[in-house]
Amino acid sequence: MFKRRGAKLATMVLTPVRNKLATAVVRRVEHRSFLQFTHNCEKQAFRKLQKSCVLFKIMDERIREQWDSNAEAFSGLIDGEGTPHHRKILNPCVEVLLGDVVGKKLLDAGSGEGYLARYYAKKGADVTAIDFSQRLIEASEQMSEKEGVTVDYRVDNVCYIESVPNVEFDIVLSNLVLLNVPLLNDAIHEFHRVLKAEGVLVFSIVHPAFNFFGPGSWEMGEKDPKTQRREGLHFKIDRYFEEEEYERYWKTREGEMFPEPISFFHRTLSTYFNSLSSAGFQLLAFAEPQPIDDDPFFDRESRIPFFAVFKAQKI
Numbered sequence: 677m678f679k680r681r682g683a684k685l686a687t688m689v690l691t692p693v694r695n696k697l698a699t700a701v702v703r704r705v706e707h708r709s710f711l712q713f714t715h716n717c718e719k720q721a722f723r724k725l726q727k728s729c730v731l732f733k734i735m736d737e738r739i740r741e742q743w744d745s746n747a748e749a750f751s752g753l754i755d756g757e758g759t760p761h762h763r764k765i766l767n768p769c770v771e772v773l774l775g776d777v778v779g780k781k782l783l784d785a786g787s788g789e790g791y792l793a794r795y796y797a798k799k800g801a802d803v804t805a806i807d808f809s810q811r812l813i814e815a816s817e818q819m820s821e822k823e824g825v826t827v828d829y830r831v832d833n834v835c836y837i838e839s840v841p842n843v844e845f846d847i848v849l850s851n852l853v854l855l856n857v858p859l860l861n862d863a864i865h866e867f868h869r870v871l872k873a874e875g876v877l878v879f880s881i882v883h884p885a886f887n888f889f890g891p892g893s894w895e896m897g898e899k900d901p902k903t904q905r906r907e908g909l910h911f912k913i914d915r916y917f918e919e920e921e922y923e924r925y926w927k928t929r930e931g932e933m934f935p936e937p938i939s940f941f942h943r944t945l946s947t948y949f950n951s952l953s954s955a956g957f958q959l960l961a962f963a964e965p966q967p968i969d970d971d972p973f974f975d976r977e978s979r980i981p982f983f984a985v986f987k988a989q990k991i
């Protein structure tokens with residue numbers, strides 16, 4: 677009897693450990709071999725094959741599920757206007773780079789909760805917004821209805837946009853999305869395909885050289901009682917060239933953990949620049965925006981860039 681109980685106990689303790697280990701190994705193999713495959717699939721002919729690749733489908737589905745599960749928490753974090761980092765650092769820069777949007781056909785690719793789609797629709801753009809999370813698209817539709825703004829929302833994947841024909845848009849905006857997609861080149865090619873001649877792509881990412889979710893971290897000092905943030909002593913960076921996937925849990929404004937982790941893909945700046953030029957884009961501007969005022973809350977972000985923004989034109 678003791679033997680049977682012992683075996684049962686061992687199974688109870690060991691099974692979750694074994695499952696965790698197995699998941700970790702599968703993830704590692706999945707993403708290592710997938711990224712290797714991606715690097716070998718630069719040519720157009722291979723990209724079709726890549727999309728039908730089982731590994732890509734598994735990975736894509738896993739990432740889509742993360743966003744679906746996090747949809748409510750993410751919408752709460754955005755809260756119809758973006759976080760202070762978005763409002764005080766990123767969005768003003770993106771708006772300047774987009775220029776005049778009045779009367780322009782604008783695609784918001786990876787629109788999330790849709791606040792930027794609504795913002796630019798209110799400014800006079802004819803906006804289509806795509807996101808592969810059904811739940812985020814539903815939340816966006818509700819917000820649009822509430823605010824009385826017309827945006828054409830579609831569930832679609834930025835790496836293979838099925839709902840948009842060629843040469844359709846004047847502007848593609850993809851805000852903080854490309855660092856979440858496994859197939860960067862495919863997404864950039866798709867943006868090129870759906871843009872009209874001389875159309876403009878503006879996309880932003882968290883700056884990959886100083887991303888504390890990626891290859892770096894701040895050495896922190898004491899908490900500043902005024903800002904409630906810890907002082908940044910200096911930023912430590914390592915393994916910048918190792919392009920890989922990592923997962924992080926975000927927190928809500930109330931400090932609660934999101935239900936699922938989020939996948940990020942660390943890439944060097946040169947990977948982004950080269951992806952643009954190989955798809956047929958010409959770079960018009962590259963920005964590392966600084967906070968718009970000298971709010972001490974953003975001391976760290978005024979010393980090293982938090983975001984990077986690219987503006988490119990279809991040639």
Ligand SMILES: C[S@@+](CC[C@H](N)C(=O)[O-])C[C@H]1O[C@@H](n2cnc3c(N)ncnc32)[C@H](O)[C@@H]1O
Nearest residue numbers: 743786787788807808809833834851852853856
């Ligand atoms: C960090 S959020 C940014 C959302 C929005 N652009 C914003 O600025 O608030 C990333 C968004 O990209 C979407 N996304 C990630 N990978 C995608 C893919 N392959 N196709 C379509 N949407 C994707 C996610 O569902 C999520 O809404």
